[in-house]
Amino acid sequence: MAVVFDKTKGLTDKAFHYCPGCTHGIAHRLVAEAMEELGVLEKAIGVAPVGCAVFAYEYFNCDMQEASHGRAPAVATGIKRVLPDNIVFTYQGDGDLASIGTAEIIHAAARGENITVIFINNTTYGMTGGQMAPTTLVGQVTTTSPNGRDPMLAGYPIKMSEMLATIEGAAYIERVSLHDIKHIKHAKKSIKKAFENQINKKGFSLIEVLSTCPTNWGVSPKDAMLWLEKNMIPNFPLGVKKEVE
Amino acid sequence: MAKVLMKGNEAIAEAAIQAGCKYFFGYPITPQNEIPAYMAKKLPQIGGTFLQAESEVAAINMVYGAAGTGARVMTSSSGPGISLKQEGISYIAGADLPCVIVNIVRSGPGLGGIQPAQSDYFQTVKGGGHGDYYMVVYAPATIQEAVDVTMEAFDVADQYRTPVTILGDGMLGQMMEPVEFKQPKKRTLEEKSWATTGYIGDRPRNIINSLYIVPSMLEDTIRKRFERYEVIKKEETKVEVYNCEDAQIIIAAYGTTSRICRSVIEAAEEIGIKVGLIRPITVWPFPDQAFEEYANKDAVKAFLAVEMSMGQMVEDVRLAVNGRKPVHFTGRTGGMVPTPKEILDKIKIILEEVN
Ligand SMILES: Cc1ncc(C[n+]2csc(CCOP(=O)(O)OP(=O)(O)O)c2C)c(N)n1
Numbered sequence: 276m277a278v279v280f281d282k283t284k285g286l287t288d289k290a291f292h293y294c295p296g297c298t299h300g301i302a303h304r305l306v307a308e309a310m311e312e313l314g315v316l317e318k319a320i321g322v323a324p325v326g327c328a329v330f331a332y333e334y335f336n337c338d339m340q341e342a343s344h345g346r347a348p349a350v351a352t353g354i355k356r357v358l359p360d361n362i363v364f365t366y367q368g369d370g371d372l373a374s375i376g377t378a379e380i381i382h383a384a385a386r387g388e389n390i391t392v393i394f395i396n397n398t399t400y401g402m403t404g405g406q407m408a409p410t411t412l413v414g415q416v417t418t419t420s421p422n423g424r425d426p427m428l429a430g431y432p433i434k435m436s437e438m439l440a441t442i443e444g445a446a447y448i449e450r451v452s453l454h455d456i457k458h459i460k461h462a463k464k465s466i467k468k469a470f471e472n473q474i475n476k477k478g479f480s481l482i483e484v485l486s487t488c489p490t491n492w493g494v495s496p497k498d499a500m501l502w503l504e505k506n507m508i509p510n511f512p513l514g515v516k517k518e519v520e
Numbered sequence: 521m522a523k524v525l526m527k528g529n530e531a532i533a534e535a536a537i538q539a540g541c542k543y544f545f546g547y548p549i550t551p552q553n554e555i556p557a558y559m560a561k562k563l564p565q566i567g568g569t570f571l572q573a574e575s576e577v578a579a580i581n582m583v584y585g586a587a588g589t590g591a592r593v594m595t596s597s598s599g600p601g602i603s604l605k606q607e608g609i610s611y612i613a614g615a616d617l618p619c620v621i622v623n624i625v626r627s628g629p630g631l632g633g634i635q636p637a638q639s640d641y642f643q644t645v646k647g648g649g650h651g652d653y654y655m656v657v658y659a660p661a662t663i664q665e666a667v668d669v670t671m672e673a674f675d676v677a678d679q680y681r682t683p684v685t686i687l688g689d690g691m692l693g694q695m696m697e698p699v700e701f702k703q704p705k706k707r708t709l710e711e712k713s714w715a716t717t718g719y720i721g722d723r724p725r726n727i728i729n730s731l732y733i734v735p736s737m738l739e740d741t742i743r744k745r746f747e748r749y750e751v752i753k754k755e756e757t758k759v760e761v762y763n764c765e766d767a768q769i770i771i772a773a774y775g776t777t778s779r780i781c782r783s784v785i786e787a788a789e790e791i792g793i794k795v796g797l798i799r800p801i802t803v804w805p806f807p808d809q810a811f812e813e814y815a816n817k818d819a820v821k822a823f824l825a826v827e828m829s830m831g832q833m834v835e836d837v838r839l840a841v842n843g844r845k846p847v848h849f850t851g852r853t854g855g856m857v858p859t860p861k862e863i864l865d866k867i868k869i870i871l872e873e874v875n
């Protein structure tokens with residue numbers, strides 16, 4: 276019988292703990308496929324965050340380190356400086372990367388660390404139950420912005436990709452989305468490029484992945500995709516923010 | 521090798537390099553700045569990496585990542601910087617990663633001051649970060665000893681898969697003394713088969729982690745770690761017992777303070793008071809047995825802990841002496857250094873009380 280689909284070797288057989296319809300699962304698969312296709316699984320060392328993806332070390336089929344909240348880029352730096360020929364990546368949420376770990380990501384970019392960063396922006400703190408994140412949209416209701424994010428009280432969402440694109444050390448910054456098949460296919464290409472850059476020693480690459488959190492947004496997985504498209508993309512425009520040839 | 525005259529901080533850095541440390545991640549803070557400066561100059565020459573991190577938080581997490589690959593790695597800091605490293609140290613202990621941390625203690629709390637102090641004893645010896653863990657802590661008194669324990673620290677860290685701290689103070693870091701670099705006694709160290717180096721298909725993949733969501737698994741992991749701590753207590757406790765035979769008063773002091781206490785012992789001898797010194801070289805594990813032994817002697821009337829703090833190690837002395845003899849304390853804090861006269865006066869008062 277002809278095999279028409281095979282699960283990527285980049286993922287273990289462990290069942291995901293993610294909520295139904297959560298795009299963390301899609302993002303995992305894209306990262307894993309990219310590594311498998313590039314033949315780097317055996318050289319890869321991933322760094323898992325604190326957030327819903329905390330168990331990423333059980334899913335990615337390569338050596339893994341679990342970092343403390345926000346520090347994955349520093350941990351990845353430590354790994355990469357010892358093993359420059361290995362493939363080192365971090366997988367981080369927006370609380371992890373854009374709030375508690377802002378310093379670590381900016382300085383990893385500034386140093387031009389030759390690592391790949393997968394940044395999952397779902398506008399909320401998923402794991403701790405849907406608090407306001409640095410990426411929460413103005414007016415968006417979360418458990419800690421019960422009346423909607425009020426910029427006078429809680430400031431404005433941070434556009435990490437645009438910010439990081441201003442940094443000289445960054446080689447490739449792109450924002451992609453997982454809300455439909457077309458965009459998922461494109462996200463895969465971008466993620467793969469972010470790994471290729473590392474193989475070619477181009478330096479710091481970060482892919483911001485617009486993602487859903489149906490559970491904490493309080494909508495169905497399908498409506499979450501629509502909400503992402505309608506509300507997130509206008510605030511977080513897709514596209515390449517920086518690419519060094 | 522011939523002796524060379526070196527500043528404490530530089531000697532510690534050189535000892536680390538001679539122990540095979542090729543990676544250093546740090547952030548500037550007085551009074552330890554000569555360590556990163558030395559590493560920045562020397563490590564690139566031997567194919568290693570020095571990196572000035574964006575903060576102590578980042579530095580200790582770079583140490584975590586590098587240690588997770590099996591490399592010998594070090595960081596150094598002081599007071600406020602060591603406070604920032606506590607999260608990372610807890611994760612390092614929780615993931616059983618070997619590394620060496622140098623703490624050239626300055627006075628606190630807060631920004632405190634940059635003069636020498638011993639007021640970070642609690643932080644270093646009693647945890648500092650969250651959770652059930654200890655780390656091996658050496659408290660050298662001379663630059664030679666700082667060199668010796670730094671070299672040994674890398675072996676001990678690897679052997680027991682634990683962070684090890686070198687607890688110095690501003691005085692030790694800044695002064696100069698002749699030193700010699702001798703390799704420590706050879707240990708049989710296991711391959712780091714747990715390291716994340718890429719799994720190259722011939723071994724199961726490795727995971728560096730401190731998260732155990734099932735309580736019974738976390739308890740088992742911690743209990744196993746504590747079994748290792750028991751072996752460390754048995755095998756690695758270091759103490760110097762000086763002039764304690766027939767001593768009436770036994771001073772407990774470590775690091776720089778112990779050097780001041782030695783001159784007190786001489787001065788006391790001249791006026792007919794016999795004073796001994798128990799000097800912990802490891803403050804964790806604490807040399808309880810030495811204190812127990814002398815607490816049981818009739819000649820010993822009391823113990824006196826002397827520290828550059830308001831009294832921190834004195835609590836461990838009290839635990840070890842366990843009520844068998846009175847335990848007194850004297851010390852200076854805030855970057856002030858106790859004088860021999862202050863200590864001798866305290867000894868006289870104690871003796872008057874017991875007689
Ligand atoms: C130092 C520290 N502070 C707080 C927490 C609690 N915490 C766990 S996950 C998390 C937020 C994660 O949110 P995000 O990074 O957006 O990832 P998501 O769960 O949405 O995927 C927080 C605050 C922690 N583990 N450590």
Ligand code: SF4
Binds near residue numbers: 294296298327489491
């Ligand atoms: S809480 Fe949100 S981000 Fe976390 S697994 Fe569930 S849907 Fe995904």
